[in-house]
Amino acid sequence: MKESFRQSMAWLHTWTGLMFGWLLFAMFLTGTAAYFQQEISRWMRPELVANADPASATQAAINYLQARQPDAESWFITPPSARNPATEVFWQPKKVEGKPPTRRKRGETSAMLDGGGHPVTVRETRGGFFLYRFHFDLHYMPVIWARYLVGVAAMFMLVAILSGIVTHKKIFADFFMLRFGKGQRSWLDAHNVTAAFALPFYLMITYTGLVTLAAQYMPWGVMANYASTDTFFEELFPGNTDVPRSGVAAPLVSVSPLMAIASRTWGGAAVGSIQVTNPGDSTAIITLRRSATTAIGARGESIVFAGSSGRLLDRHAPDGGALATQSVMVGLHAGRYADWGLRWLYFLSGVGGTIMVGSGLVLWTVKRRAKLPDPTHPHFGFRLVERLNIAAIAGLPAGLAAYFLANRLLPIAMADRAEWEINSLFLTWAGVLLWACARPQRRAWVESLSCAAALFVAVPIVNTLTVPRNMLTGLMTGDWLFVAFDMAMVALAFALGWAARKAERAKPKAMRGTRSNGKELIAA
Amino acid sequence: MAVPPTRTGIARQRLHVLARAIAAIIGGYVVTALAVACLARLLPMRPAEASIAATLASFAIYAGIIVAIFWAKSMLRVCMGLGSALLLLGAALYLSILIGGRL
Numbered sequence: 230m231k232e233s234f235r236q237s238m239a240w241l242h243t244w245t246g247l248m249f250g251w252l253l254f255a256m257f258l259t260g261t262a263a264y265f266q267q268e269i270s271r272w273m274r275p276e277l278v279a280n281a282d283p284a285s286a287t288q289a290a291i292n293y294l295q296a297r298q299p300d301a302e303s304w305f306i307t308p309p310s311a312r313n314p315a316t317e318v319f320w321q322p323k324k325v326e327g328k329p330p331t332r333r334k335r336g337e338t339s340a341m342l343d344g345g346g347h348p349v350t351v352r353e354t355r356g357g358f359f360l361y362r363f364h365f366d367l368h369y370m371p372v373i374w375a376r377y378l379v380g381v382a383a384m385f386m387l388v389a390i391l392s393g394i395v396t397h398k399k400i401f402a403d404f405f406m407l408r409f410g411k412g413q414r415s416w417l418d419a420h421n422v423t424a425a426f427a428l429p430f431y432l433m434i435t436y437t438g439l440v441t442l443a444a445q446y447m448p449w450g451v452m453a454n455y456a457s458t459d460t461f462f463e464e465l466f467p468g469n470t471d472v473p474r475s476g477v478a479a480p481l482v483s484v485s486p487l488m489a490i491a492s493r494t495w496g497g498a499a500v501g502s503i504q505v506t507n508p509g510d511s512t513a514i515i516t517l518r519r520s521a522t523t524a525i526g527a528r529g530e531s532i533v534f535a536g537s538s539g540r541l542l543d544r545h546a547p548d549g550g551a552l553a554t555q556s557v558m559v560g561l562h563a564g565r566y567a568d569w570g571l572r573w574l575y576f577l578s579g580v581g582g583t584i585m586v587g588s589g590l591v592l593w594t595v596k597r598r599a600k601l602p603d604p605t606h607p608h609f610g611f612r613l614v615e616r617l618n619i620a621a622i623a624g625l626p627a628g629l630a631a632y633f634l635a636n637r638l639l640p641i642a643m644a645d646r647a648e649w650e651i652n653s654l655f656l657t658w659a660g661v662l663l664w665a666c667a668r669p670q671r672r673a674w675v676e677s678l679s680c681a682a683a684l685f686v687a688v689p690i691v692n693t694l695t696v697p698r699n700m701l702t703g704l705m706t707g708d709w710l711f712v713a714f715d716m717a718m719v720a721l722a723f724a725l726g727w728a729a730r731k732a733e734r735a736k737p738k739a740m741r742g743t744r745s746n747g748k749e750l751i752a753a
Numbered sequence: 754m755a756v757p758p759t760r761t762g763i764a765r766q767r768l769h770v771l772a773r774a775i776a777a778i779i780g781g782y783v784v785t786a787l788a789v790a791c792l793a794r795l796l797p798m799r800p801a802e803a804s805i806a807a808t809l810a811s812f813a814i815y816a817g818i819i820v821a822i823f824w825a826k827s828m829l830r831v832c833m834g835l836g837s838a839l840l841l842l843g844a845a846l847y848l849s850i851l852i853g854g855r856l
Contacts (some may be wrong), residue, residue, distance in 0.1 A: 232826055241823045387816045416809075439812045450807035453790035453846070464801050549799065551806035558809065584856040 235537070238392040243626065247614070249382040251591045251621040256379060256587055260364035260434075261579025262357070264564055264572055267312040270584030272714045273636045275696045276351045277315055281344020282483035283308035286316045287503055289346030291484055294318060296510065303506040310520070311498070315349060316342040353646040354636055360629075365442065366619035373445075380446045382664060386435045394428070397421055413510045423585040427578040434582070437562035465552065465739075466545065479511040479537035487539060491517040491532045494544070498523035511537050512582050526556035529744065550594045582611065587622045594618060616665045616673070623677035624661030626725060630684035631657035633718075637695045657684075665708055678729035685722035689715040772828055778811045780835045781818040787842035788814050 262269065271277060287308045294304045295552035302321040309316050321555045343349050354361075367375035381507030424431070439446065444458070455461040488500045513536025519529035520609050526547065533543040547556050560566060564575045594615050620703070635653035639646055662679065665673040692715065693699040703711035792807035793800075827830045 237823050241820070384812070384815065387812060388819050391816055391820055436812060440809060443808045443811065447786070447789055447808050447811040449786040449790045450793040450804040450811065453807075454792040454804050461801060461804065545809055549802045549805075551802040551809065553796065555805050634838070 235395055237461075238395040242392040242396050242746070245385045245392070246586075246589050247593050249385040250586055250593075251617055252378070252382045254583060254586045254590065254621050256364050256382065256628075257579060257583040259360045261576060261583055262629070263361035263364055264575045265577060266357030266361045266566075268335065268714070269355075269596070270312070271312075271356075271710055273354045273356040273633070274315075274351040275698050277341075277349060278315045281309050283310070283499065284488050285498075286342070286344045286346070287488065288484050289344065290316045290318050290342050290480065291505070293340070293342055293346040293348075294320060294505075295481070298322075298323065299509050301508065303504060304508055306503040306505075307343065308500060310501075310522070314348075316344070318342060319558060321392075322706055352636070354650055355647045357646075359632075359651060365438075368655070370525035376442055376445055380439065380442060383435055383439050387432075387439070388433055390428075390435060393424060397424070404509070407508055412595050413595045415478055416588060416595050420585060420588040420592050421583045423588060424580045426585075430578040431582050431585070434563060434579075437558040440558045441562055463609055472507065474507050474510045474601070475512045477511040478603035479508060479513065480516070481505065481508060481513060482539035483535050487515060487517060487534050489517075490541070494532060495523070495530055496520050501529065505536060508536065513537055521560070521563075523566065525560040525566050527554035527560035527563060527565070568719070575730060590614075590618050616662070616672050617671070619665035619673050619677050620658070620662035623674070623681050623725075624665070625660045625686050626721065627677065628654040628662050630681060630688055630718075630721075633688045634684065634691055637691045675729050678725050682722045682725035682729060685718050685725065687731065688718040703732040769828070773823055773831070776828075776831050776835060777819045777822040780831075781815055781822060784813040784818055784835060784838045784842065785811055787839065787846060791845050791849070792844050794846065 243747055256419075273682075287306055290308075291305045294301070294306075298304065298320045300323045302323060304318060304320045307317040317339070318341075322338060340348050341351065365374045365376060365379050367379065444451070448458070451458055451461045455464075484503065490502075491500050492498060499520040499522070500517050501522070502518045504516040504518075505513060506516075515534045515536050516531055517534075518531045521527060521529060528547045530544070530546045532541070533545075534540065535542055547553050553739070566574065591610075593610065597611060598604055598607070601611065632654040633652055635650040639649055639653075643649060661677050663681075665677060667673075668676060689700060694713075698708055698711045700712050700715040702708060703715075758807065763764070788810045793801065793804045796803040796806055798806065802803045822831050
């Protein structure tokens with residue numbers, strides 16, 4: 230169909246990139262933000278300050294659950310950690326005979342507790358967790374379909390990366406080649422530099438992303454050997470089968486000694502979560518899982534104790550090379566093991582990927598504009614791409630800023646408050662799309678980018694006016710989270726404002742809408 | 754861009770692209786699924802391990818097939834390649850189930 234391998238790959242790269250570029254941009258942006266999901270959540274719950282001892286907080290949480298959910302099927306407890314000061318609990322309510330389990334709202338089966346086991350009063354928000362979930366579950370649509378869509382996009386991304394490597398064979402040379410103010414050439418350079426900047430990261434993140442949801446996308450490997458996925462998981466993780474309650478009441482042993490034993494067994498690694506099945510019954514079982522922060526592999530070790538006696542029943546560690554490989558792949562994607570230095574590297578690589586996708590999308594229009602029969606009146610397809618580019622690249626950041634602003638501005642007692650924070654994000658995004666369609670494209674770029682920049686500037690200001698914690702108080706009391714968050718908002722505002730100014734000043738001939746803070750990133 | 758494309762030329766080109774895309778996306782997926790199932794049964798490991806190993810490799814296999822289909826010289830070669838892969842993998846899977854089913 231095409232003359233050479235490179236040409237056919239260039240063609241494949243252009244069109245696979247365009248087909249899912251907008252969705253990939255959104256996935257990259259929110260996924261990148263999700264590397265700081267705990268910090269974003271803490272910023273969005275400014276009331277939460279307590280930092281409790283994990284062992285005593287866990288015991289307090291168990292006392293809380295014992296008082297309120299004594300007959301639940303199981304309890305799950307996430308003790309406080311360095312990145313999350315609250316104890317998070319949720320439970321599986323008792324099954325009613327002959328009735329399928331009813332779907333309940335989030336708040337009905339979960340709670341957030343302080344170190345003393347008292348529910349904390351925080352504003353209703355989904356925090357950074359929403360951004361994490363959005364990057365593969367999307368929103369306003371069934372999760373299962375969202376995940377198929379995201380999987381197809383990721384597969385397109387993988388093909389776009391592979392064909393892109395072939396197309397830009399001088400990757401190493403491209404890394405040092407960034408020509409400013411040269412119109413199309415600059416866009417190509419920006420795309421190449423951000424692509425070469427963290428190419429192994431993009432390949433890794435795309436592939437491991439597919440692996441995290443492989444059970445849905447590629448069930449055939451399991452189906453070839455097992456009649457059902459349940460038997461597969463039972464063989465993989467034995468001892469997870471449900472044991473019916475005996476009906477004989479037995480109090481639970483104290484949990485902190487068990488946590489100490491577990492920690493010693495794992496060479497000092499912290500306990501990441503505690504699960505209690507059949508609480509209060511003689512058949513109760515306490516399972517402790519290793520914290521994800523202490524090793525790359527996402528499938529950590531676990532240790533199982535009898536709930537009534539505290540006797541050690543079992544110990545599990547991932548067994549087998551393939552399982553360990555999968556565990557490391559999933560762990561590499563989520564980056565839960567990363568400490569601050571590595572976390573920022575993850576974040577910067579993610580920013581690079583976001584810019585790579587964004588600049589690729591802009592490049593599509595830049596390359597084609599000059600070749601249009603009548604550049605002042607482009608055809609519909611071209612205009613559509615142009616407008617969707619503006620909406621995706623300027624609109625989602627604007628929406629993100631609106632999400633943060635809504636967190637501070639919506640009334641605390643508002644019904645469905647968390648949902649309205651999310652609606653604010655999408656309403657803003659839709660607003661930018663409408664604006665982009667209504668205005669001439671150059672003006673639309675300048676105005677949308679300026680609007681996004683202004684919204685990000687507003688975040689620290691609104692925060693200072695509505696909440697007692699901010700950059701100044703943070704500097705004085707060592708509340709670094711609020712210092713860093715405000716600085717990140719200002720940095721984002723600066724980058725978007727700079728892009729708007731570039732778009733404003735670019736000569737009409739060379740101007741195809743500007744957002745090239747890839748250059749900034751490399752220069753930094 | 755040397756020769757201005759004609760209307761029928763564009764239509765033919767688009768049809769061609771559509772055929773390749775269908776072959777790559779659907780044909781490629783079916784071949785991948787069969788290859789993964791075969792690997793899961795034939796890799797010399799425990800069944801659970803073999804299943805996971807095959808699944809981990811699946812996306813690389815799929816991507817490789819897609820690239821190959823767009824690279825191929827003609828649609829005829831694509832069809833021949835896909836057809837023989839389907840036959841070969843299908844037969845291997847069938848025989849493996851027939852001889853010693855792990856199910």
